[in-house]
Amino acid sequence: MGANVFKERSLTVANDFSIDEKLYLFEKTRELKKAWARWDLSTLDRFRIDNPDFGIYEVFLEDSTRTRESFRNAAEFHRVKLSIFNASTSSFNKKESFADGFMTMAGYHNHIFIIRSKVEGLCKWLKIVGEKYARRNNLGYIPAFINAGDGKHEHPTQELLDEFTFLEDNNWNRDTIHVALVGDLFHGRTVHSKADGLSIFKEVTVDLVAPPELAMPREYIRVMEENGFSINTYHSLAEYFDGKKIASKFYFTRPQLERMGEKILKRQFELRDKITFKKEYLDLLKQDTCFYHPLPRHKQYPTIPSFLDHLELNHWEKQSINGMYIRIILQSAIAGKIGSDFSGQSVKEPTFDDDFVREVPADNSKAKKLKEGINPLANGVVIDRFCRGDRKQDIWEYLSKTMKIMNFSDFKGSIGVGESKKQPGVFKGLIFLPQLQELSASELRRLAAVTGGCTVNIIKNNKIVKKLRLQFPPRVYNITGTGCQNEDCISNSVHWENVPPEFIRAKSGELHCIYCDTQHRFKDIWKQ
Numbered sequence: 001m002g003a004n005v006f007k008e009r010s011l012t013v014a015n016d017f018s019i020d021e022k023l024y025l026f027e028k029t030r031e032l033k034k035a036w037a038r039w040d041l042s043t044l045d046r047f048r049i050d051n052p053d054f055g056i057y058e059v060f061l062e063d064s065t066r067t068r069e070s071f072r073n074a075a076e077f078h079r080v081k082l083s084i085f086n087a088s089t090s091s092f093n094k095k096e097s098f099a100d101g102f103m104t105m106a107g108y109h110n111h112i113f114i115i116r117s118k119v120e121g122l123c124k125w126l127k128i129v130g131e132k133y134a135r136r137n138n139l140g141y142i143p144a145f146i147n148a149g150d151g152k153h154e155h156p157t158q159e160l161l162d163e164f165t166f167l168e169d170n171n172w173n174r175d176t177i178h179v180a181l182v183g184d185l186f187h188g189r190t191v192h193s194k195a196d197g198l199s200i201f202k203e204v205t206v207d208l209v210a211p212p213e214l215a216m217p218r219e220y221i222r223v224m225e226e227n228g229f230s231i232n233t234y235h236s237l238a239e240y241f242d243g244k245k246i247a248s249k250f251y252f253t254r255p256q257l258e259r260m261g262e263k264i265l266k267r268q269f270e271l272r273d274k275i276t277f278k279k280e281y282l283d284l285l286k287q288d289t290c291f292y293h294p295l296p297r298h299k300q301y302p303t304i305p306s307f308l309d310h311l312e313l314n315h316w317e318k319q320s321i322n323g324m325y326i327r328i329i330l331q332s333a334i335a336g337k338i339g340s341d342f343s344g345q346s347v348k349e350p351t352f353d354d355d356f357v358r359e360v361p362a363d364n365s366k367a368k369k370l371k372e373g374i375n376p377l378a379n380g381v382v383i384d385r386f387c388r389g390d391r392k393q394d395i396w397e398y399l400s401k402t403m404k405i406m407n408f409s410d411f412k413g414s415i416g417v418g419e420s421k422k423q424p425g426v427f428k429g430l431i432f433l434p435q436l437q438e439l440s441a442s443e444l445r446r447l448a449a450v451t452g453g454c455t456v457n458i459i460k461n462n463k464i465v466k467k468l469r470l471q472f473p474p475r476v477y478n479i480t481g482t483g484c485q486n487e488d489c490i491s492n493s494v495h496w497e498n499v500p501p502e503f504i505r506a507k508s509g510e511l512h513c514i515y516c517d518t519q520h521r522f523k524d525i526w527k528q
Contacts, residue, residue, distance in 0.1 A: 020344030055110030121515025386429030
């Protein structure tokens with residue numbers, strides 16, 4: 001039997017665990033629930049960590065009741081050393097580095113950290129730092145970090161309990177799910193986690209019901225599309241119920257209008273009305289309809305009004321109860337108490353092809369056409385096909401920006417915008433650098449990240465001696481001058497955490513930040 005794949009694993013986003021791994025956790029959760037229902041202590045004890053020296057630390061830097069108490073009760077089930085972090089007296093308020101603070105606590109035999117924060121991607125960063133810290137200091141264990149909600153990014157343990165409840169109500173059939181996501185889809189981290197999480201079902205239809213001001217961010221819709229989901233969009237429940245294909249599962253969220261400024265608050269009753277269930281909709285529901293909500297509901301303006309509480313469509317109470325069970329199992333797996341009997345596919349670390357700089361045959365008939373002014377360039381570097389197809393004004397602006405990014409402004413040179421002879425109306429930029437003899441490997445890598453698709457011509461004695469075609473790299477990392485534009489991201493410089501930015505190219509061609517998943521165009525990752 002191989003190593004336990006769950007032991008010391010962090011859960012930072014919904015897809016940190018594979019479908020097989022989640023199904024294993026769900027099966028163990030079913031066993032736990034059955035044992036609890038019949039008060040089978042011997043079975044319950046098989047799930048307990050039962051080690052007073054095993055530290056679990058709850059660190060809630062943002063207010064929470066249900067998630068915090070769910071995790072606390074789960075940890076107390078395990079009979080471990082449980083610590084509750086006091087955010088109000090924390091040195092984080094004195095601008096202490098997150099890495100310093102958490103690594104200090106990790107050194108005190110705290111194995112699992114449960115963290116809620118407004119800073120997006122914090123757990124991802126601590127996971128990276130924690131692995132290095134543990135090895136440097138011979139801890140004998142690697143601290144694990146569980147994301148209990150980070151800003152408007154994700155809430156992966158809520159996603160686990162939601163998926164478990166969906167499956168439970170589906171009689172454990174994974175063939176298909178049709179769910180309406182209703183409410184504040186813009187700020188709702190629980191619905192953001194569903195962009196990947198719902199992939200546990202083989203066929204997924206998602207109906208997005210929210211006014212434009214509260215609509216699902218485009219990057220999460222893209223992920224759903226890439227995962228093969230069928231997606232329908234509606235601006236209100238009234239519009240939704242005018243349609244014919246109504247979901248059997250409704251997932252409501254609380255509108256967080258307070259985050260959107262005075263203009264939105266002035267329209268709050270209009271917006272709330274569009275996403276609040278009304279009595280007249282009852283007759284339009286399917287017979288087996290289930291309602292879910294991550295809770296809490298707003299006591300004055302609940303999207304699921306209290307007159308629904310006693311009806312059979314109330315599944316949000318069971319959903320909430322399942323939270324403790326799934327978190328008991330998650331902690332048990334990370335501690336290595338369970339998991340040794342897992343068989344199936346685990347998450348694979350992504351690999352990246354680095355052949356985005358390719359040498360192509362040089363055509364010296366074009367050498368004379370590469371002119372700076374009226375004379376052909378005899379020696380130097382010419383960058384051609386720069387931002388080909390963009391608007392002229394955009395090309396000029398990005399040429400100037402690239403000269404600064406690449407430090408080309410330190411050399412004699414010039415820039416220009418030309419029109420394709422074969423395709424009138426298609427423009428491209430050019431950069432002439434007569435003082436440069438070559439570009440280093442790191443400079444080529446940097447240039448590819450600035451503007452993939454360009455061609456680098458190395459010219460000597462009026463001949464093109466080397467021609468390189470640059471493609472956008474699949475991964476951008478360790479490049480000075482890049483940065484995530486999301487100010488809530490742990491890697492954004494406003495947090496002063498010195499987190500090295502890193503981006504992965506999505507199927508859409510855009511770059512997503514590995515910490516907060518914000519998607520950027522290649523042009524937008526460069527700091528001004």
